[in-house]
Amino acid sequence: MTVGNRSGFLALIIGALLVWSTASPAHHGWGWATDEEFEITGTITDVRLGNPHGEVTIEVDGAEWVIEVGQPWRNKRAGLKDELLSVGREITVHGHRSARKGQRLVKAERVVIDGEDYNLYPGRDS
Structure with missing residues (x-):
């Protein structure tokens, strides 16, 4: 690989990392959510646990809501066992x-x- 090709390849990698690093926080963290406290009750219809966080789908008055629960370590620390998040x-x-x-x-x-x-x-207050 020539010096010019290496420079171009390096620029491509850096650019990809910059795009990935700025797009990723768009969802993770709290920035995408309102500051207002919210409460909802429903029946679990689907479960996907794991990293970066688990998701539980619930049905509320005929509509599906996706609930982000914690990462596996966070759920465990809270005492929230996988079996409790069952359909x-x-x-x-x-x-x-x-x-x-x-x-x-x-x-x-x-x-x-x-x-x-x-x-x-x-x-956090909840």
Whole structure:
């Protein structure tokens, strides 16, 4: 590989990393959600757990909402076992909904299942 080709390749890699690093925070973190506290209760219809965070789909009055729960370590720390997030179970979610109009997406701070609280973010009021 010549010096010119290496420089072009390096510029391409740096550019790709910059695009990836600026696009990634657009969803992760809290920037995409409103500051307003939000509560919703529904029945779990689908579950996808893992990294970067788990997602639980719930049905509420015929509409599907996607709930972002914590990363596996965060759920475990809160005592929220995978078995508790099972299809057919009722769940109440306290957190923040998407700031994007019409998007039914909520970032959970705390969930309630069978009357038990699981606080995913103990340092935040929820």
